[in-house]
Amino acid sequence: MRDYLNKRKYTILMGVILLLAAILIVAFCLPFKGEGGEGSLPTLESVSLPESPSEPEEPPFEPITVRLRAAGDNLIHSSIYNQAKARAKDGGYDFGYAYENISGLIKDCDLAMINQETVVAPIYEPSDYPCFNSPVELQQEMLDLGFTVFNQVNNHVLDKGEKGILSALEQWKTHPEALVTGVYENEADYENIRVKEVNGLTFAFIGMTEMTNGLSLPEGSEVVILHTAEEEKIKTRIEKAKTLADVVVVNTHWGQEYTHTPNDGQTSLAQEMADWGADLIVGHHPHVLQPIQWLDASDGRKVLCAYSLGNFISAQDKGARMIGGILDVTFTKETADAHPIITSAGLIPIVTQYDGGFRNIRLYPWSSYTPELAKSHGVRNNDSKFSYDFIKNTLDTVIGAEFLEE
Template identity: 40%
Template sequence: MSKKHPEHERNHGRNTFAEEADSSDDTLKEDFSSWESDDDTDNRDSGSTFEQDRARARASLEKRRKNREWKIRARKKRHRQIILKSLLAILLAVAAIAGILTIRRQAKNADQQVSRLAQAAVSSNNVETGSISASEAITSGSAAPEEPQAAVTVTPEPVNQVSLVACGDNLIHQRLYEQAAARSADGTYDFGYLYQGVSPFIKEHDAAWIDVETLINDVYEPSGYPVFSTPGADGQSLIDAGFNVFSLSNNHVYDYLGDGIQATLDFWNTKRDQGIITTGLWTPGDYSNIPILEKNGYKIAFLTYTEVTNNDEPADTPERVIYMSETDTIQQQIAQARQSADAVVVSCHWGVEDSHDVTDEQRAAAQNIADWGADVIIGDHPHVIQDGQWIQASDGRQVFCVYSLGNLVSTQEQPDELIGVMLDCTLSFTDNGNGTKTCTVQNPRLIPTVTDYGEGGTNSHTVLFSDYTEEQADAHGIRETNPEFSLEYIKGVLETNISSDFLYLDNPLKDSAAEGN
């Protein structure tokens, strides 16, 4: 049965009621007339009987008429109720839609107002203790709000983590500072080109650590292997590239003896107002100074030790390294760092040069350092990459250790010395409620880099492996002596020596963009 439109039903109902009423009256009249006509011709017993029958007939007809009228009225009433219910449902639906639209409009207006207030507050420096009043946030020339606005409190979400990146050896050979001199137009040095390929990723991190393998200073003339002195301009280029933690403890630290130590300390002291720290040198006999970088409200201690130095410790050195054999001092420093900071990062200049193999001595030292309280252990010195691993400390903590990051920049001439990795991880903190915090290392990744240069070491610079092409590898200057060097060769070195649990070959910048970092 087909459904009719409600308006059609209502019109149709009104016509039917009128027709039925007229039809009922006509039918009753016809029935009564017919009964009277028949009665005239019928043989009735008496007049009284006739009158009684006629009265009964009239009563019956009247009853039928009233019954039909009642049915008609009931039907009309039922139709009216249906119509009223339909109208009520329509009105309720319209009201609901109007309410939703009003709420959405008010929410949109509120968001826009908050945005305007926040922008105005930032531009006029009217933010005090996180609160912005509406009157302060309205700038000249802007329209006044239609209604008085309540004060808006801008409360940033608490950040309970610190991002960390660590890079390998910054080894400035002669060709690198000569290249930097050639790139400068004012007779100084421009090292910026060296780091352009990795700087965007470095700058994404709160803490950025690097091993400064050479003495950076403004006193000595530049020199390369075997006794290194690097112009101070390289230190500034490292800061400009995003680094803020500089490890000074390595085998070349005594290349210029005590005067060299003083020269490099003087240089770095002029840069501390840029938010950087150095680690790895201490006043003899006083190891209580724990270098700490504070980020997002959390304190990160950075300690650095070396296995060897190329020269004996100078008697006149203003500050000295701590050798890895000084285990009591190292244990005491880590314990003190745990009291002073929320996390402890320890770096070790150790291992065998040009070897991908981790020694038993490295593993034993790493276990001790983890047991003593380190959260992250960073290795350097071999100039080639070595694997990373989780180490379970004696108290049950999981400590991440990478045994060697390889080189970040150099013009060394072995293919594997041009392949490095950067440690990328997150230090996440949990408040224990008693004034202490627990640090958890999350998502450690080893991101590969390649140092690229042309014939004779020209145009040296370091790039992300994910950005490196087969064409660049085929044109690399090292192929003059090592024709096997290729993109496939680099990938093979990485996959052979770094666990797949940690090796990250994709572009980390695209990954960060997808996450909204």
């Protein structure tokens, strides 16, 4: 009997517990008064879940532009360095007078380069043609003007022999802001292609020469000079430069002196270098202007070639050699994955002026040159046809309206 009562109590107790549990479940599931009102339970629809953080949007690509200007042969005859010596107040050489009229043309760009025709080797005294050497103050003057890239390889690179080259390269090291191309201490130095970043674009610079005036390096020399005849080396060098930079610029010392027409060797090599990957080809050596031309590269790029920029400054004795130019080129990278292209190109003409006896040698931009200056030019003692109209006709004939700038 006792067992029966205990079982009955247990059954009743379990029933009560189950009933209470059922009531609680039903009560919890039934909606409260008012939808979303006080005392109601939140629904999924009424809960605002925090948004997951999204990746920040990258700003749109802004086109990159770099304005590059290139000058021709900086040919320092004794008349130029002697007047610089006479103008120096505390000894040394002051080249400021010769260049002051065109200084703004060099500073008004992002990147400026020049062909330094004469060696600057401090172990030797300054010297004139046929074996040039220039005072060290010339380097500082060029840097002050705004040049930072210097092509040092040309037909006068061996004027002071291997010792002169090594002395010049050591002297350039005192100006770490300068980038010097075309002649190298050894093979390791040669393999170090000169590269410079400007405004987010990277430029690689290559220099070469066709001739060295019959002079050569001594047997066993480690110095490296790239010659235009070494086409496989040039191709390899340009292709390597393309892996290092957005833009490949080639300085080439070539052609025939004192002629306005490029020869077959120039035009053939220019096309090959364009096909190999060069983006801009700048020529030197003829000492007079030669045409500027667009080349169609094999990969579809448009490559600009200026066959000769003439003299930057000199004390030569013929009228055509007084006319030079500063190449003015703008590179633009339109999109993040685009190859930079040349979006504007022109030549800023300049004139070397001097008085009788090669005195007061100085430069003028063509835009400020006058017929009166042309009439008083000392070059007329050797070349009577030189005149203001002679300059204008030369510019119109050789360069033409497409590339002439004021």
